[in-house]
Amino acid sequence: MSKGDETRDSVLRVALAQSSRVGLRGITIGGLAEAMEMSKSGLFAHFGSKEGLQTAVMDYAADAFTQLVIRPALKEPRGEPRLRTLFDRWLGWGGYADYALPGGCIFISVASEYDDEPEGPVRTKVVQIERDLLDTIETIVRGGVTEGQFRESTDAAAFAHDLLAIMLGYAFSARLLHDPAAAARAQDAFDRLLDHIRS
Template sequence: MPRTASKGEATREAILDAAIDLAREVGLSALTIGALAERAGMSKSGLFAHFGAKEELQLAVLRAAQSRFDDEVSRIAFQAPRGLPRLRELFERWLGWAAAQRQPGGCLMIAAASEFDDRPGPVRDFLASQQQGWLLGLGRTVQFAVETGELPADTDTEQFAFELFGLILSTHHHVRLLSDSRFVARARQGLERLISAPPRQPS
């Protein structure tokens, strides 16, 4: 039987839900214990008991956002067969997560990366590590399609993953800033173009 969350765990999850929503609205850098206490209807001292300082709260929010992404995107997509079915499923779920969310701010990880890309510290380090791991995971997914024979043996998997990531970032920008969902279809076309003419390793 699944383990039942304790009252403390349930409270922490509810706080993190509120914190993620607030961070999407105001930005991760503006997320403070005080602002979250007002949003969650709790005392500052109560939140300090869960997170301590502002930076600890920001990191906890990023970990929670990453966990939700994994639940809704990665874990489901990786149940698809290796090769192009998994690659397409991963892209489709990721595309929906990044571009189709209706909450203010869209994907918190993308927004936070833009906020903290030139701010040294643990938050930036976490975001950089998360993105590096994601690019490696994308590269492995492309490599599986090479191993199944669905992509050429000399496919440059790192370049493929780089361009795939670029499609997502571009779609997030265009859909949210220009409010034009037609760019989701353009992203899908971009994926099919990559599959039909993948980047090749230098001979």
């Protein structure tokens, strides 16, 4: 990896952490440059525009999520173990695990930042990421059906959406309300959801 790619990478690491706190719109080239102890123009040159920086952050975040959440889950045996690991890692990602971002799940922040946008590269990216995630969940659930762990009548798409809602509720309760019972409640909801599809 060349020097340029290396600094670009470390800029993105800092930018991602910062974005999770203040959103993709909230980050500034100047503020980022100061945190990196380099000049605005030098940092700017790596991305060409602010939008270029934002989309790069989203790509970087998607990679991190895949590595930290998806991949550990896919290493588990099919069906319930895989689903449980996904849930645990996902909860950690959006919460306070050691691998979590300082401002929680960035996709949730970006989603509510860009949900009313007519279109644009950033919105497109976050939609794609969420769709992929829902797809992954559905595939895992269907794998469990194939294995005979879950009922034949399981609606995988509905399950994926319900699971997403649980995560959103957890982020809300934990991050905004500082509810100490947030994680336990999310776990309960997940267990109930799982009971519902178990055969």
